[in-house]
Amino acid sequence: MSSSSPAETDLSAARLLLADDQATQKFLQYLRQERNCSEHTCKNYFLDLAHFASLNPSMFEPARSALPWSLCQERHARNFAMRLSSTGLKRSTVNRKLSSLRSFFRFLLREELVENNPFQLLPGLKTARRLPMVLSVEQVGALLEAPAAYHRQRLGENASAQRIQAGDFMVARDSALLEVIYSAGLRISEATALDFEDLDLLGGLFKVRGKGGKERLCMLGKPALKALQEYLKQREIIGLATRRQKGALFLNQQGGRLSARSLERNFKDYVLFLELPADCTPHKLRHSFATHLLNAGADLRSVQEMLGHSSLSTTQIYTHVDIGRLIEVYAKTHPKA
DSSP: OOOOOTTSOOOHHHHHHHHTOHHHHHHHHHHHHTSOOOHHHHHHHHHHHHHHHHTOTTTOOSSOSSOOGGGOOHHHHHHHHHHHHHTTOOHHHHHHHHHHHHHHHHHHHHTTSOSOOTTTTOOOOOOOOOOOOOOOHHHHHHHHHHHHHHHHHHHOSSOOHHHHHHHHHHHHHHHHHHHHHHHHTOOHHHHHTOBGGGEETTTTEEEEEOGGGOEEEEEOOHHHHHHHHHHHHHHHHTTSOOTTOOSBSSBOTTSSBOOHHHHHHHHHHHHHHHTOOTTOOTHHHHHHHHHHHHHTTOOHHHHHHHHTOSSHHHHGGGGOOOHHHHHHHHHHHOTTO
């Protein structure tokens, strides 16, 4: 779920109201404990509920420990959808908010706190499904080699031994990180959350904790394995950790776990250095991983398992192919081409 839009109204009063609402707090507890949702996701559910409450002030009164959610009817749901659409929010954002309310009332039904779900039959807005940006194999290759070239240029010829050592560490770490992301199609959060004990260097496998706390096994390609071994060597040389020390795998220069924000910042430097499109993010390596596998003949279900998608329909967005490949396939296979 994405964060709230600036186009939304002030939600401070509604947030205070929901903070004391028993049903809302019970729902958030359900999201954390039963659905294993992250705090970021729980926060956005809460903000979506607050947005609904803010647009229905007559239904909700302050100083109540149990808000009258049972008073909500389909007309309130439809009015909410229309109000959202009129504010200029993206259709995908409107649909996300409607989905949040639908899930909330589904939970209230389960808990027998309401008798119907006013959002159940409310259709979402039609959205054009955008194809993800995909890097070519050559662009991915350049990105994987970018840390070394970038830091070599940045240091120059007269760098001190200390700066060179720090640069060697960053090159080894970022090269290993990018190799691992592309090798297994990881999300940014999955990569930065890896611990040393998740690795099986002999078997070329590692364990990943994905969305909802779901675990899956991923494979390390030979380049990723080689880059990891070099990184483990460099982090020992610089004195941050031993090669086999348990805990966070990818470290910052202070010895703490590398954050997703730091990864994104460093990645942006490499993108600018290579003069790739400015909207190229680490997540594009995940898109490219999936597309390159499918273009090479991998079956959709295998790619689904590798990506950790719960639904095959989510993976199907990667089944697009470029026109050049279509022409090539047509020329090779059609009898009258």
